[in-house]
Amino acid sequence: MATEILMPALSPTMEAGTLAKWLVKEGDEVSSGDIIAEIETDKATMEFEAVDEGTIGKILIAEGTEGVKVNTPIAVLLEEGESADDIDTSAAAPAPQASDDSGASEDSAPAPAQAKAPEAPRPDLSPDWPEGTETKKQTVREAINAAIAEEMRADATVFIMGEEVAEYEGAYKITQGLLDEFGSKRVIDTPITEHGFAGIGVGASWGGLRPIVEFMTWNFAMQAIDQIINSAAKTLYMSGGQMGSPIVFRGPNGAAARVGAQHSQDYAAWYAQVPGLKVVQPYSAADAKGLLKSAIRDPNPVVFLENEILYGKSFDVPVMDDFTIPFGKARIAREGSDVTIVSFGIGMTYALEAAEKLAEDGIDAEVIDLRTLRPMDHDTVIASVMKTNRCVTVEEGWPVASIGNHISAVLMERAFDYLDAPVINCTGKDVPMPYAANLEKLALTSTAEVLDAVRQVTYR
Amino acid sequence: MSTRKSAKKPNVSAEELKAYYRDMLLIRRFEEKAGQLYGMGLIGGFCHLYIGQEAVVVGLEAAAEEGDKRITTYRDHGHMLACGMDPKGVMAELTGREGGLSRGKGGSMHMFSTEKDFYGGHGIVGANVPLGAGLAFADKYLENDRVTFTYFGDGAANQGQVYETFNMAALWSLPVVFVIENNQYAMGTAQKRSTSTPDIYTRGEAFGIPGEAVDGMDVLAVKDAGDKAVAHCRAGKGPYILEIKTYRYRGHSMSDPAKYRTREEVQKMREEKDAIEHVRELLLSGKHATEDDLKAIDKEIKAIVNDAAEFSKDSPEPDAAELWTDIYADVAPQNA
Numbered sequence: 001m002a003t004e005i006l007m008p009a010l011s012p013t014m015e016a017g018t019l020a021k022w023l024v025k026e027g028d029e030v031s032s033g034d035i036i037a038e039i040e041t042d043k044a045t046m047e048f049e050a051v052d053e054g055t056i057g058k059i060l061i062a063e064g065t066e067g068v069k070v071n072t073p074i075a076v077l078l079e080e081g082e083s084a085d086d087i088d089t090s091a092a093a094p095a096p097q098a099s100d101d102s103g104a105s106e107d108s109a110p111a112p113a114q115a116k117a118p119e120a121p122r123p124d125l126s127p128d129w130p131e132g133t134e135t136k137k138q139t140v141r142e143a144i145n146a147a148i149a150e151e152m153r154a155d156a157t158v159f160i161m162g163e164e165v166a167e168y169e170g171a172y173k174i175t176q177g178l179l180d181e182f183g184s185k186r187v188i189d190t191p192i193t194e195h196g197f198a199g200i201g202v203g204a205s206w207g208g209l210r211p212i213v214e215f216m217t218w219n220f221a222m223q224a225i226d227q228i229i230n231s232a233a234k235t236l237y238m239s240g241g242q243m244g245s246p247i248v249f250r251g252p253n254g255a256a257a258r259v260g261a262q263h264s265q266d267y268a269a270w271y272a273q274v275p276g277l278k279v280v281q282p283y284s285a286a287d288a289k290g291l292l293k294s295a296i297r298d299p300n301p302v303v304f305l306e307n308e309i310l311y312g313k314s315f316d317v318p319v320m321d322d323f324t325i326p327f328g329k330a331r332i333a334r335e336g337s338d339v340t341i342v343s344f345g346i347g348m349t350y351a352l353e354a355a356e357k358l359a360e361d362g363i364d365a366e367v368i369d370l371r372t373l374r375p376m377d378h379d380t381v382i383a384s385v386m387k388t389n390r391c392v393t394v395e396e397g398w399p400v401a402s403i404g405n406h407i408s409a410v411l412m413e414r415a416f417d418y419l420d421a422p423v424i425n426c427t428g429k430d431v432p433m434p435y436a437a438n439l440e441k442l443a444l445t446s447t448a449e450v451l452d453a454v455r456q457v458t459y460r
Numbered sequence: 461m462s463t464r465k466s467a468k469k470p471n472v473s474a475e476e477l478k479a480y481y482r483d484m485l486l487i488r489r490f491e492e493k494a495g496q497l498y499g500m501g502l503i504g505g506f507c508h509l510y511i512g513q514e515a516v517v518v519g520l521e522a523a524a525e526e527g528d529k530r531i532t533t534y535r536d537h538g539h540m541l542a543c544g545m546d547p548k549g550v551m552a553e554l555t556g557r558e559g560g561l562s563r564g565k566g567g568s569m570h571m572f573s574t575e576k577d578f579y580g581g582h583g584i585v586g587a588n589v590p591l592g593a594g595l596a597f598a599d600k601y602l603e604n605d606r607v608t609f610t611y612f613g614d615g616a617a618n619q620g621q622v623y624e625t626f627n628m629a630a631l632w633s634l635p636v637v638f639v640i641e642n643n644q645y646a647m648g649t650a651q652k653r654s655t656s657t658p659d660i661y662t663r664g665e666a667f668g669i670p671g672e673a674v675d676g677m678d679v680l681a682v683k684d685a686g687d688k689a690v691a692h693c694r695a696g697k698g699p700y701i702l703e704i705k706t707y708r709y710r711g712h713s714m715s716d717p718a719k720y721r722t723r724e725e726v727q728k729m730r731e732e733k734d735a736i737e738h739v740r741e742l743l744l745s746g747k748h749a750t751e752d753d754l755k756a757i758d759k760e761i762k763a764i765v766n767d768a769a770e771f772s773k774d775s776p777e778p779d780a781a782e783l784w785t786d787i788y789a790d791v792a793p794q795n796a
Binding site: 047 | 493498499506560572584
């Protein structure tokens with residue numbers, strides 16, 4: 001049967017082109033791969049190859065013709081034994097366009113809720129551990145160490161790799177004792193090659209292991225961010241659900257003290273934006289432990305953002321055989337009725353300190369620790385704001401496209417009628433972190449800023 | 461088509477040789493069809509064809525055992541077909557349909573098959589190299605004696621993470637075969653304009669990784685080299701580098717203006733070095749197959765490819781609900 005040769009699409013955006021030149025004439029035999037024409041697209045002049053073998057029976061579009069639409073028949077190819085007389089004149093009629101019924105799917109695709117009434121929040125206010133459970137004081141450092149050790153004891157496929165995690169026992173002493181207990185097969189010192197070992201970690205997670213990749217600090221993970229996002233976060237989706245990446249990336253994040261711009265960045269908002277990742281930024285030791293154990297067991301890639309200043313801080317941690325905290329559940333750190341202060345990670349220090357001072361002035365603040373940034377527990381925040389009608393957010397990261405910005409937007413969509421004042425975001429300043437002690441202090445947010453913000457939204 | 465002497469005498473059975481012919485032909489015909497469907501607007505975005513390079517994957521697949529893994533970059537259709545993934549599923553992924561291997565959510569550059577130990581299909585040049593070493597890391601950790609073929613191009617060979625990976629793979633004796641598919645052009649940049657050394661495999665020397673150059677237009681030479689590399693890895697001696705000198709007949713992607721090389725250069729390779737013609741001659745001159753045998757194979761392949769094309773057109777677009785699936789391996793988190 002005679003085959004129509006159609007005007008090809010030669011780039012993702014091409015709709016029509018110029019048939020610049022025919023390199024064959026009627027009667028010529030062609031085989032697959034022979035160049036038969038030159039076609040000018042919006043990008044360049046390109047050679048067009050025959051796909052099938054046969055004889056050029058008829059040329060339908062003369063060379064030099066401009067604006068030839070993609071899929072227009074431009075010639076007819078005859079198979080062995082056919083002659084030009086066999087060509088049906090209908091071959092010259094325009095071919096139907098390639099299937100394009102995408103309109104239907106646009107209509108039925110779930111649209112972001114805008115017009116419908118906001119959903120009522122359903123916060124999960126259950127306690128993190130049963131009442132009456134014994135607790136002990138533990139530093140965040142000890143809690144993280146215990147979480148890793150417990151999970152490594154429970155699952156032989158869990159291992160930890162990173163710079164100085166083994167013999168040095170951790171640049172911040174998080175991995176103390178792990179090499180002794182688990183040996184060098186499971187506690188692995190890497191060379192200083194974040195990009196490479198992050199990729200090896202992701203590959204190992206596809207190969208049946210559960211890696212914990214420690215970044216000495218999250219600042220260095222910028223070298224590896226392609227592997228975290230393009231390889232770890234997106235592969236489950238791109239593979240149609242076949243291949244997930246059960247991996248934890250962890251290490252200290254945000255400003256420490258006097259280490260300058262390249263070592264002092266909070267990545268909360270960066271990673272919280274990425275579908276496919278789960279993102280945790282704990283404040284207390286109990287949260288660090290319970291959430292890290294959940295992270296190691298999670299079938300998805302988890303970004304676990306710790307903080308150097310918090311490592312040495314002590315908190316009550318429940319004495320339980322197997323203590324975990326689920327993702328997507330915020331914690332009400334302090335109950336109150338006049339204003340909601342939302343924070344996470346080290347921001348909680350300012351939030352809680354401010355709440356104490358406000359109490360002295362008769363302002364009763366509710367303080368919410370988000371704990372996980374993706375998934376984020378919007379409901380607990382909304383339910384609180386419906387009660388207090390005012391909200392201040394606190395974080396150390398930069399102000400543009402911050403976590404606070406996101407919460408402000410969520411409150412506008414779902415609790416607009418309950419707000420008695422604009423939401424104020426207390427954030428780090430919009431500058432690289434300076435070194436000088438006084439400037440560094442100015443660059444970070446502070447308890448004083450939180451107090452000011454609360455006084456503004458409460459009009460006091 | 462001019463004839464040429466094979467660098468290698470066939471040391472494989474007639475059946476094996478016929479299978480190589482068949483597998484290489486499947487890739488070529490499949491890719492030609494993909495090019496055609498692209499021209500008809502049925503395939504969108506980027507589409508990188510493997511035509512010319514078929515002997516590389518077919519030769520190395522012949523050296524692989526059950527359970528060995530493979531991972532590559534974006535010129536990946538050939539690798540998928542060579543390891544036995546369903547041509548229908550591959551083609552339907554190219555057309556972005558429900559019947560695609562990633563249910564239409566991955567596209568040409570992002571397909572996977574855990575069943576066939578094919579780990580993608582990666583769009584970021586060089587990023588699959590540490591990922592492949594990671595798969596090998598897992599195999600070593602689990603002590604299961606498997607090897608990972610990590611394919612990348614001459615262009616990717618200039619990425620920093622490749623050398624980070626060479627270092628760790630050698631340091632930890634990972635069972636990984638680094639396969640540099642040197643088709644001589646990184647997109648449109650000739651190797652001599654982008655790469656300081658003419659022989660890329662020698663770069664492993666700095667890390668103590670043995671390597672060699674292989675004629676990638678000769679499937680038997682590729683298989684021999686693959687056997688040697690695999691034996692090295694399985695013996696616990698660590699990684700091995702194969703720089704396989706090959707050639708792509710088509711453009712880098714579908715929108716390639718072909719200004720960086722001459723038509724004569726391409727034509728000369730096709731006429732003098734074509735890997736499929738080479739095996740065809742071996743089969744015929746060695747009387748391992750008749751013209752009719754080969755015609756029957758051609759016919760079988762044509763039917764497979766046509767079926768794949770029909771399937772890829774008939775399969776519906778993914779349901780709109782697919783937009784929201786497979787983001788997380790467990791239940792979708794609330795509010796995020």
